[in-house]
Amino acid sequence: MPVSLIHLAIIDEHVLFRKTLKSYLSEHKNFTVVLQTSNAFELFDQLSRSTVDILLMGIAVSGFNANNTLDMIRTRYPSLKVIVLSMSTDMDLISSMLESGIYGYICKADEPEELINAIRVVSEDRIYRNRLFTEALYWNEQTRISPYANERPILVNEREKKMLQLIWEEKSNKEIAETLYLGVRSIEKIRQDLKEKIGARSTIGLIKYAINKGIVIPSDRHSLSVIN
């Protein structure tokens, strides 16, 4: 493979990180950092005047909307390859970037050699593979196939479980209150909080959740309760 110069650009709000990264990368014979900036506006301005092969995009703070910038890059500079650098290992974040066509995702906590490897691989027009990128690929695929599989588990406590069971037994709030040694007002509040936690709009939603989680088990025999 012919050894050619790789033109790099760095965007990151953390000035200290950006400048030390630039000097680290400049020590490598095949790399030259032609552009560095803290904001997207300056980036696009300078991109129009320089040749850049790979952009290293640092996500310093959550306020920076990386996806917007990535989309703009894809439209205006489709041959520019982006490697994202971040402290975050949040799957939702990484997988949303995958949709914007990034070539690699490096955690800032990793060894610098990883970034060097990544730049080399990406310069050959290949995606840089690492654990995070693989996880994000699966995450994306999983979400596509079954949208609820990736949701964070909702933990229902013992009292809430008991309440769901009592609701299933068609007990009134008053009866539930007596069983749990609480006031009716408290029961009403717990019920409301539980609905919000689970995302249920009504008692039906609560029951569906309870069945789904195995908190109550529907049997084949339905016993009609006597209404007093």
Add this chain to the structure above:
Amino acid sequence: MLFRPLHVAIVDDHALFRKTLKNYLSEQRNMEVVIQASGMPDLLEKLKSYAVEIVLMDLFMPGLHGSDAVKSVHSEYPHIKILVLSMSNDLDLISELLDSGIHGYISKADEPDELVKAIQVVSEDRIYHNKIFTEALYRNKQNKIRTYTEGGIVLNEREKRVIQLLWEEKSNKEIGDELFLGVRSVEKIRQDIKEKIGAKSTVGLLKYAISKKIIGATTPFTPV
């Protein structure tokens, strides 16, 4: 929540493989093979009578197969999870399958207990992670990225190989033999390539390939 063993369907036109697989899986306590089918029409007919959570499907079957087969199941039974079982290691083929929504891909060369593990994972509506699925995910992503960097036209590895063999003046049958494909498949691939690049004839196809350096125009002509 299931209170009974998992219901599994096996679709494969190789009867010996299908039956021995059914026997093997029947020894597992938590699953039951309720449908055995030799192809998609057979499967779809039997699905009308038997409820199934998971379908184990071969990639290559006469008639409906591959992504089309997956889609035909999902169009009527979207909740059925599909696990593809195949001898093929063709990454482009497998990565195309991903778009139709499969839960996993197992090679017939793998150990049987890997299949059992996969069935377990897939029954929980999760994707089964393994090396070949990972490779397919990356290939799929790589192909998609190329689509927008090269202005929309992307040829996968297999298509490029077909073009190279064409340039060597190989017949469709010879190309098929080299790539372990049938003549019909080779014809289809050639047609797909032409449509993708907008070529009206083989000459147009080769002109495009030369411009993209898929084949070298300076290859000397060797009379047969």
